[in-house]
Amino acid sequence: MTLTRKISSLLAGIGMLAAASGSAVAQDKTVKVGLLTDYSGVFAQLAKDIEDAWMLALEQRGGKVAGYTVEIIKEDSENNPQAGVQKANKLIKSDNVAIFGGTISSGVGIALAGVADKEKTPFVAGFAIADALTGKFCSPYVARTSFSANALQAATGAYWAKKGVKTAVFMGPDYAAGQAMLAGFKNGFEAAGGKVVEEILTPFTKTKDWGPSLLKAQQTGAEIIYTFYAGAEAVQFVKQHAAFGMKDSMPLRGAMWIYDESLWDAMGGAQIGGIHVTNYTNALETPAAKAFQDAFKAKYGRLPVASNAMGYTNAVAIFDGLAKAIEDNGGNLPEDKAKIISALASLKLDNDPRGPVSFNSSNNAIQQELYMVQIVDGPNGPHQELIDTLPYGEDLPGCKM
Amino acid sequence: MQETTEENWAASVDTDSSRHDPLDRTALRDQRNFLVISAIGLVVLVVAPLVVSDFYVSLLTEILIFGLLVSGVNLLLGYTGLVSLGHAAFMGIGAYTTAIGTSLLDFPVWAMMICSVLASFLIAYGVGILSVRTKGVQFLLITLAFGEMFHAIAEKSRVTGGDDGMTNIPRIDLEFLGLDADHDRVFYFFVLACFVIAMAVLRRVVVSPFGRVLVGIRENEKRMLAVGYTAFPYKALAFAISATLGGLAGSLWVQHGFFVNPHLMTWQMSGEALLMVIIGGSQAFFGPLLGAAFYVLTKDFLSDLTEAYLLFFGLLFVLVVAFFHGGLAGFAATLARRMRRGSAKQEGDQ
Numbered sequence: 048m049t050l051t052r053k054i055s056s057l058l059a060g061i062g063m064l065a066a067a068s069g070s071a072v073a074q075d076k077t078v079k080v081g082l083l084t085d086y087s088g089v090f091a092q093l094a095k096d097i098e099d100a101w102m103l104a105l106e107q108r109g110g111k112v113a114g115y116t117v118e119i120i121k122e123d124s125e126n127n128p129q130a131g132v133q134k135a136n137k138l139i140k141s142d143n144v145a146i147f148g149g150t151i152s153s154g155v156g157i158a159l160a161g162v163a164d165k166e167k168t169p170f171v172a173g174f175a176i177a178d179a180l181t182g183k184f185c186s187p188y189v190a191r192t193s194f195s196a197n198a199l200q201a202a203t204g205a206y207w208a209k210k211g212v213k214t215a216v217f218m219g220p221d222y223a224a225g226q227a228m229l230a231g232f233k234n235g236f237e238a239a240g241g242k243v244v245e246e247i248l249t250p251f252t253k254t255k256d257w258g259p260s261l262l263k264a265q266q267t268g269a270e271i272i273y274t275f276y277a278g279a280e281a282v283q284f285v286k287q288h289a290a291f292g293m294k295d296s297m298p299l300r301g302a303m304w305i306y307d308e309s310l311w312d313a314m315g316g317a318q319i320g321g322i323h324v325t326n327y328t329n330a331l332e333t334p335a336a337k338a339f340q341d342a343f344k345a346k347y348g349r350l351p352v353a354s355n356a357m358g359y360t361n362a363v364a365i366f367d368g369l370a371k372a373i374e375d376n377g378g379n380l381p382e383d384k385a386k387i388i389s390a391l392a393s394l395k396l397d398n399d400p401r402g403p404v405s406f407n408s409s410n411n412a413i414q415q416e417l418y419m420v421q422i423v424d425g426p427n428g429p430h431q432e433l434i435d436t437l438p439y440g441e442d443l444p445g446c447k448m
Numbered sequence: 449m450q451e452t453t454e455e456n457w458a459a460s461v462d463t464d465s466s467r468h469d470p471l472d473r474t475a476l477r478d479q480r481n482f483l484v485i486s487a488i489g490l491v492v493l494v495v496a497p498l499v500v501s502d503f504y505v506s507l508l509t510e511i512l513i514f515g516l517l518v519s520g521v522n523l524l525l526g527y528t529g530l531v532s533l534g535h536a537a538f539m540g541i542g543a544y545t546t547a548i549g550t551s552l553l554d555f556p557v558w559a560m561m562i563c564s565v566l567a568s569f570l571i572a573y574g575v576g577i578l579s580v581r582t583k584g585v586q587f588l589l590i591t592l593a594f595g596e597m598f599h600a601i602a603e604k605s606r607v608t609g610g611d612d613g614m615t616n617i618p619r620i621d622l623e624f625l626g627l628d629a630d631h632d633r634v635f636y637f638f639v640l641a642c643f644v645i646a647m648a649v650l651r652r653v654v655v656s657p658f659g660r661v662l663v664g665i666r667e668n669e670k671r672m673l674a675v676g677y678t679a680f681p682y683k684a685l686a687f688a689i690s691a692t693l694g695g696l697a698g699s700l701w702v703q704h705g706f707f708v709n710p711h712l713m714t715w716q717m718s719g720e721a722l723l724m725v726i727i728g729g730s731q732a733f734f735g736p737l738l739g740a741a742f743y744v745l746t747k748d749f750l751s752d753l754t755e756a757y758l759l760f761f762g763l764l765f766v767l768v769v770a771f772f773h774g775g776l777a778g779f780a781a782t783l784a785r786r787m788r789r790g791s792a793k794q795e796g797d798q
Contacts, residue, residue, distance in 0.1 A: 086755055123755055128613060128709040133510070133748070140632075141503035153612045154709050161615025161706035165630060177612045184615050222603065223610035 078115040078369060078380060081122060081138035081147030083159070084173065088126030089278065090151045092309065093354045097149050097173055100358030103346055104366060112366050113373035115380070120144060124155045131155035132162055139168045145380055146171065146387055148192075148365050149358070153177035153224060163188040169388045171368075173361035174354070178227055178443040181412035185446035187385040190368075190392060190411035192361040192404075194326060195442045196227035197234060199302060202417055202440030203324045204235025204273075207300060212236075212271055214244050216264040216297075218257075218284075219275040221248035228275040228302070235440060236273075244269050254280065257287045265297065272297055277304035282313045289317035298322070306422055308352050311429055319429060321422045327356035327401045328420045330433040339400035356400050360413070363399065364391050364406075410446040414439050475655075482651070485734060490644070497636050505632045506704070507748060511741045512636075512643045513700050518724040518736035519650060520693030525722065526730030527654060528686045529666030530580070531588050533718045534595025538568045538691035540602060540713030542698030547617050547708040548608065557620040561699045568695020569688050576687030580680060595715055602710040613709030617702045629703070639700050646693055653689060654733065662686050727768050729775025738776045742768075 082101055084094040101119065110117055120142050124131035131150070138144045139162070147163075148171035150156045156175030163170035164186035172180055172191045176199075181191050207215070217232060219225035225248060233243050245267045247260045264272055272293075276284045281304060288299055299305065303325040306318050329340060329350055339359065343351040351359075368391025372381050375390060392411045396404040402416045419435040493512075497505045517539050524530040542564035549560035579590045603611045619629040620638060629635045653659050664672045665679045672679060702708045711717075720743070728739020746764060750757035772779040 123751065128707060128711050129705070130751075132705040132707065133506075134751075136506045137503050137748075140506065141501060154711065157609065157612050157615050158705065158707040158709060161617070164616065165706055177609075179609060179612065179614075223612040226606070226610065 076115050077118050078112065078373075079118045079120055079142055079144040080365060080369070081120050081135075081142065081144040082149045083122045083124050083131065083134055083138060083147050084149035085126040085151045085155065086121075086123040088152075090126055090174075093151050093174060094123075094149075096352060096354035097151070097358030097361065099347060100343075100351070100355045101149065101362040103343060104359055104362035106346070107342065108366055113370040114378065115369075115373060117366065117369075124150060124152070124159075126152045126155065128152075128154045128158035132158050135159050135162045135170075136166075139166045144168065145384065146365055146369060148361055149173045150175055153180070156180050157184055160184045160186060160189045167384055169384050169391075171361060171365050171388075171391065174357055176224065176227070178231075179445075181410040182443045182445035185410045185448055187411075187448055188388055190364070190388050190406065192364045192413050193357055194413060194415075194439075195231075196224065197231035197443045198412075198440040199324065199326070199417065200228050200231030200275075200440070201235030201238075202437055203300075203302065204232040204237070204241065205239040205440070206235075206324070206419065206435075206437045207271065207273070208236050208239030208241035212241055214242055214267070214269040215271050215273045215300075216245045216247065216267055216269045217243050217273050218247045218249070218260060218264065220251040220254075220280060222251040225251065225275055231440070232273055243273075252280070255283065257284055258291075261288060261291050261293065265291070265293065269297065271300050274299055274301045274305055276301075277307070278310070281305045281307065282310050285310075285314050285321070286317045294320065303353050308431075311422075316424075318422050319424050322434070323420060324437070325353055325418050325420055325431075326415060327353045328418050328431045328433060330420060330431045331400070331402070331418070332433075333400075333402065335398040335402075336400045338398075351400075360396070360399055360401055360404060363396060364394060364404075367391075367394055367396070407442070410442060410448070412442050479655075482733065486647075489734060489737075493640055497633050502632055505636050507744055509632070509636045509639050509704055511737070511744045512639045513697050513704060514721075514724060514740035514744060515737040516643055516646055516697040516700070517694045518721050518728070518740050519647065519733075520690040520697075521721045522725045522730055522736045523650065523653070523662075523686055523690040523693075525725050526732075526735070527659065527666065528662045528683060530683065530687070531722065532591040532687070532690075533588050533715055533722070534575075534591035534593075534598075535691065535694050535721055536713050536715070536717035537595040537598035538572050538694035539698035539701065539717070540598060540710070541568045541571055542695030543702045543708045543712055544602060544608065544698075545695075546699040547614060547702045551614060551617050552607065557618055557703065561620070561696070564695050564699035565692055568698070569692040572691030572695075573684060573688035576684035576691075580683035580687055592715055592718075595713065595718055599710055599713040599715075602713055608708070611710050613707055613711075615707040617706050617708060619703040619706075635704065639704070642696060642700060646696060650689075650693065651733065658682065658685070723765060725775075727765060727775055729772075729777030729779075732774065732777030732781070735775050735777035738780075742776060 084097055086094045105117060120138060122134035122138060124134055138147050146169040150159055150172050151174040153175045156172045157177055157180060159170050160180055167188060169188050172193060174193050176193060176196045178195045178197050181195055215236060217229050219228055229246060236243060247263060249260055299321060301323045303323060306321045306323045311318055340350055343355060368387055372387040372390035388411055392406040392408050404413060404415045407414055417437045417439060418433055419437060420431040421434050422429050423432045497508055521535050524532050545564040545567045546560045549555040549563060550557050575594050579587060582590055608614055619635055622629045627634045629638055661677050661682050665682060669679050724739035724743045725736050727742050729735030750760050
């Protein structure tokens with residue numbers, strides 16, 4: 048028993064040392080922020096988009112929040128939860144970050160939510176869409192600035208049902224995200240009076256020929272195909288759907304992934320006319336969106352894409368949340384880092400490029416308007432046109448904090 | 449291994465000055481070396497976490513956990529001469545057993561750790577019975593196929609979140625000792641205790657007649673058959689024991705990171721385990737632990753410097769294989785031998 052007491056006091060001593068070094072950082076008035084995202088792997092381009100947006104947001108704040116100089120520490124989670132957890136441990140235990148964010152992959156995001164909760168260090172997911180992140184695995188140390196699969200797809204499902212669509216076929220890849228998108232769409236569509244007559248889930252990354260699936264969809268005689276594919280699969284699916292001559296008889300509907308701007312060249316025109324939901328489009332005419340586009344163009348010489356806007360909201364929420372937490376604490380970083388997340392969740396980002404953004408305080412998840420856009424061909428090539436706005440859906444229940 | 453056999457041979461010829469059975473003498477010397485190395489290693493592993501920062505404690509924990517997995521792999525690769533590309537799956541089985549039992553079914557962690565060990569042993573024994581009849585490339589491919597099968601099951605399983613995985617998995621409750629395993633150093637010592645016990649068991653296995661049969665199978669399976677040993681049941685049991693260490697590693701891994709994800713079970717992970725064994729030195733008892741340490745620390749160091757760290761890691765691997773005969777452990781043994789010879793020579797000169 049004396050031995051365990053000795054060990055305990057030794058450990059307590061080490062803990063105090065760590066705390067002392069933490070307060071030394073505060074006296075220098077720098078705050079460290081971790082940008083932990085998937086720089087290598089299939090999400091490499093998205094990671095770069097997020098980083099660009101972070102740097103823009105930081106530059107606009109003069110590199111400071113509430114008097115603290117911000118030091119950004121970048122780490123690569125490699126689209127691999129194991130690597131993500133190791134890097135998060137480094138950020139938390141070695142670099143002493145006040146908060147970290149940026150993460151894209153849902154698998155990494157969920158693993159990091161657990162680490163954030165146990166290590167009591169705030170984490171703000173920037174792109175991860177898994178429902179569990181703000182549901183089953185929610186925490187006072189976790190927030191999300193992207194959206195949940197259910198909230199986005201239920202909103203879209205309800206939108207199409209209210210537009211008079213009665214029947215739909217769902218098609219998507221058979222893995223966690225595909226299943227979550229299907230469940231979300233079905234929730235919204237069927238609650239508003241529609242019916243998903245066929246669910247076709249194809250093997251993820253192993254499908255090359257969608258002919259049989261498209262044929263099966265055709266035979267149902269449904270009004271639309273609602274789909275979730277991304278990257279190379281989206282390109283092939285959109286092209287094959289067009290080649291089947293189904294663009295008029297059974298049009299494709301989906302979210303931003305299926306008609307992502309970066310895929311337009313590869314789609315070779317098959318994307319024209321495509322209607323999809325998104326949480327940001329350059330077609331937005333709001334002053335905030337215009338200001339963001341101008342600032343982004345001035346810094347990088349090109350217009351932003353949706354993933355830049357997602358990264359921007361992520362960075363702004365983190366920086367402004369930090370600033371608010373520091374101000375609320377009399378100019379010092381709060382000891383209890385959960386206060387950073389509660390400050391973040393109380394933000395009202397009225398000037399966000401994605402439209403007015405707020406957070407749901409019961410699970411720290413983002414709330415925003417969604418946009419229905421169409422791809423239209425023009426003299427300067429294809430571009431998006433805003434055709435409608437729709438309210439955000441609801442996150443899946445299950446969050447107990 | 450060639451060297452060790454030659455040494456054994458030399459020892460068995462060199463009988464004139466000895467009244468003992470020469471094989472016993474080598475075994476004794478071997479045992480003495482093992483105890484000295486274990487004692488030094490244990491002191492290092494006990495002192496290290498007290499002097500390094502929190503982050504390095506978590507890296508040390510990872511080293512021990514991977515050390516368990518790859519020591520298991522080494523029982524197959526080094527001692528029995530079988531190359532398995534599916535061992536990550538057994539780590540995954542251990543991990544998922546603990547995760548499902550504690551997080552979804554609310555069983556205590558210690559009970560699920562026992563279940564993890566049993567589950568990986570039983571499943572691996574089944575897989576072993578089916579796989580060890582094959583040899584070489586066929587064995588490699590059949591273990592790869594089984595590994596990918598378990599990986600696919602984990603990806604498809606909706607209760608565990610598919611390829612998103614799950615988090616908030618609890619660590620073992622050490623309340624009865626007045627300790628909190630959520631504390632990194634406490635958890636490290638718990639992992640160390642598991643590691644020491646598992647290594648003691650593995651050592652018993654390796655030096656037992658059973659272990660000697662395994663080495664015999666590696667050296668010449670037909671000769672073992674001729675002296676009356678059917679290789680098959682020995683190989684199947686070796687496969688199961690080796691996977692059990694992986695299962696324990698998996699159970700500790702979910703507690704270390706608080707999460708489980710199918711990524712743990714990919715064939716790349718199995719490949720990395722083989723790399724660790726080869727870098728550290730197969731056939732040396734503690735070689736795999738050295739390999740795991742080299743792997744975890746180098747990866748951490750390189751990934752801080754460059755995103756293309758895998759390239760440099762690959763180069764390092766080539767260098768180690770090309771120049772360090774028998775991996776890091778072999779290199780250390782050569783160094784030790786030279787030093788001993790050098791000092792003996794000096795004494796002779798005087």
